[in-house]
Amino acid sequence: MAYLFNHPEDFTDELTEGFVAAYPQWVRRVPGGVVRSSRPPHGHVAVVVGGGSGHYPAFAGLVGPGLAHGAAMGNIFASPSAQQIYSVAKAAHTGGGVLFSYGNYAGDVLNFTQAQERLEAEGIPARTVRVTDDISSAPLAETAKRRGIAGDLTVFKVAGACADSGADLDEVVRVAARANDRTRSFGVAFAGCTLPGSSEPLFTVPPGKMAVGLGIHGEPGISEQDLPTADEAAELFVSTLLADLPEDVAAGGDVRGGRVGLILNGLGAVKSEELFVVYRRIRQMLDDVGLTVVEPEVGELVTSFQMAGVSLTLFWLDEELERYWTAPASTPAYRKGAVDEAEQGDAAGEQAESAVEELPPATAASRQAAEGVQAILEAVKAVLDDNAAELGRLDSVAGDGDHGIGMQRGAAAASAAGRQALADGAGAGTLLRLAGDAWADKAGGTSGALWGMALNAVGARVGNDLPPDAAAVSAGIADAGRKIMEFGKASLGDKTLLDVLLPFSDALSEQVGSGKSLRTAWDRAAEVADRSAEATAQMLPKMGRARPLAEKSLGTPDPGAVSMALVARTIGRQLHEGEPGPQESERKGETHG
Ligand SMILES: Nc1ncnc2c1ncn2[C@@H]1O[C@H](COP(=O)(O)OP(=O)(O)O)[C@@H](O)[C@H]1O
Numbered sequence: 001m002a003y004l005f006n007h008p009e010d011f012t013d014e015l016t017e018g019f020v021a022a023y024p025q026w027v028r029r030v031p032g033g034v035v036r037s038s039r040p041p042h043g044h045v046a047v048v049v050g051g052g053s054g055h056y057p058a059f060a061g062l063v064g065p066g067l068a069h070g071a072a073m074g075n076i077f078a079s080p081s082a083q084q085i086y087s088v089a090k091a092a093h094t095g096g097g098v099l100f101s102y103g104n105y106a107g108d109v110l111n112f113t114q115a116q117e118r119l120e121a122e123g124i125p126a127r128t129v130r131v132t133d134d135i136s137s138a139p140l141a142e143t144a145k146r147r148g149i150a151g152d153l154t155v156f157k158v159a160g161a162c163a164d165s166g167a168d169l170d171e172v173v174r175v176a177a178r179a180n181d182r183t184r185s186f187g188v189a190f191a192g193c194t195l196p197g198s199s200e201p202l203f204t205v206p207p208g209k210m211a212v213g214l215g216i217h218g219e220p221g222i223s224e225q226d227l228p229t230a231d232e233a234a235e236l237f238v239s240t241l242l243a244d245l246p247e248d249v250a251a252g253g254d255v256r257g258g259r260v261g262l263i264l265n266g267l268g269a270v271k272s273e274e275l276f277v278v279y280r281r282i283r284q285m286l287d288d289v290g291l292t293v294v295e296p297e298v299g300e301l302v303t304s305f306q307m308a309g310v311s312l313t314l315f316w317l318d319e320e321l322e323r324y325w326t327a328p329a330s331t332p333a334y335r336k337g338a339v340d341e342a343e344q345g346d347a348a349g350e351q352a353e354s355a356v357e358e359l360p361p362a363t364a365a366s367r368q369a370a371e372g373v374q375a376i377l378e379a380v381k382a383v384l385d386d387n388a389a390e391l392g393r394l395d396s397v398a399g400d401g402d403h404g405i406g407m408q409r410g411a412a413a414a415s416a417a418g419r420q421a422l423a424d425g426a427g428a429g430t431l432l433r434l435a436g437d438a439w440a441d442k443a444g445g446t447s448g449a450l451w452g453m454a455l456n457a458v459g460a461r462v463g464n465d466l467p468p469d470a471a472a473v474s475a476g477i478a479d480a481g482r483k484i485m486e487f488g489k490a491s492l493g494d495k496t497l498l499d500v501l502l503p504f505s506d507a508l509s510e511q512v513g514s515g516k517s518l519r520t521a522w523d524r525a526a527e528v529a530d531r532s533a534e535a536t537a538q539m540l541p542k543m544g545r546a547r548p549l550a551e552k553s554l555g556t557p558d559p560g561a562v563s564m565a566l567v568a569r570t571i572g573r574q575l576h577e578g579e580p581g582p583q584e585s586e587r588k589g590e591t592h593g
């Protein structure tokens, strides 16, 4: 469990403050995360990494000469938002373009991709290499679907060393992609971690058993086996990784004469002494098959809070990769050799400036409607506060247990932004847009990005002139469904929030098209949403965190689908409240809801 915290919702912010105060010679804080406090030469590629917090030293502890140039820091186990990533990248960029590298999780992919698009739109070249070392998360034939675990370090290390050598962006991408192709990891866990403020671990392993194929977010493993001795664990690691060789490594599986970088990684609660006992046997086995181990790391490099787990990473070296793997690096949590002193300790202290946005003009009618929209946001926040624990429980069945916290944080930020927008005289469309941006920024993760997108889509249709009518609202919701599909690449039946949003949107459009009032149409559509959310229990997830644990999620509805239906129901109730709300566009003679 987590022993020391103040308010759980402040945990990430406070740990960042303390981290930066502890290591000013390496890092300085910028909005969204940290960048090197030294000033890398102008024109070098900036390697920007990131992900959720809870994985220290990944990601911020790996920022410094010879390694990353910046790290975007999300909340515990949730991707940083696109805004955070963009802001860190802007602060890290020195004119040579940006390489993003991160662990191939749904939220990371959505948010980093958006940040990359923003940089490119501004003319800053930006590319991505996702880390996919975890062999348990997808079969050999689908390596691009694999997620990143301790292999983050090998890819970041090689990319950072290559960038610091002055290589251009194409070259850094090529080398980092090659490092990723040649990095394979496999892990086991003995007990799940417990997030700050939570009383239950994200998963438990029965006594005498271990979970095989763990992730780094407290996802349960993909299967269970009897608890091994240290030697048996070492044998399992080595034999499993030798059966999953990168394509160009060993013809016919003969690895003799090969050279490997190695990480024996503790996930948070396994002691170094235990790791050394395991390493002893790993080393014997690798010697036996004729492999030379180059500068191994035994310790905590990519953790899962205080999860009791271990993973082994083998990094199949060639001459070039070995040069970058062994190159000097100096970061708060990872040091080797002597880096160029000129780059150290030059605390620059600049902050990315945050522009104050001027609000677009709005009519009095739209400003009045904005009050109704704000009342809805407050009601959504209240209902998500009440249901956060249950949503987290649903998410812990096959995900990382943070869906409730994420939705709660997003809705709180959206309603706070809405309140500010109202005070500043925003129209309904602008209020929705600002609320959406705040939701995405503060919640991070997959659902944060998608809810931010949805509120923006509705806001764009609603605009700031006319009071929002049923046609504009239903068209905005249909746009939201299309945008989320386009961006997240999921479709109907993949067991995501789309399995509620799409049928809800279709029902709403149909009702509105047949002349029903927004209230009536919404009531009918919300019933469809409820039924659709329940129906996700029988689906198998094909996207997101839950995918590798598909079978485990059978019988449990998708958390994002459940929260979507809950929000739909809450908005329906709010539309009946009689408070100033979105105006009706009712045709004569129709029943009012
Ligand atoms: N590609 C996708 N498209 C649409 N929805 C998705 C996608 N991937 C995941 N989701 C939704 O996101 C939810 C998880 O949200 P959350 O737990 O907040 O994010 P994270 O998995 O990043 O921690 C899932 O339950 C699912 O409904």
Ligand SMILES: O=C(COP(=O)(O)O)[C@@H](O)CO
Pocket (backbone or CB within 6 Å): 050, 051, 052, 053, 055, 076, 077, 078, 079, 080, 102, 103, 104, 105, 106, 107, 108, 109, 148, 217, 444, 445, 446, 545
């Ligand atoms: O936690 C992470 C991202 O999780 P999402 O589920 O994608 O939000 C990150 O740390 C993994 O790299």
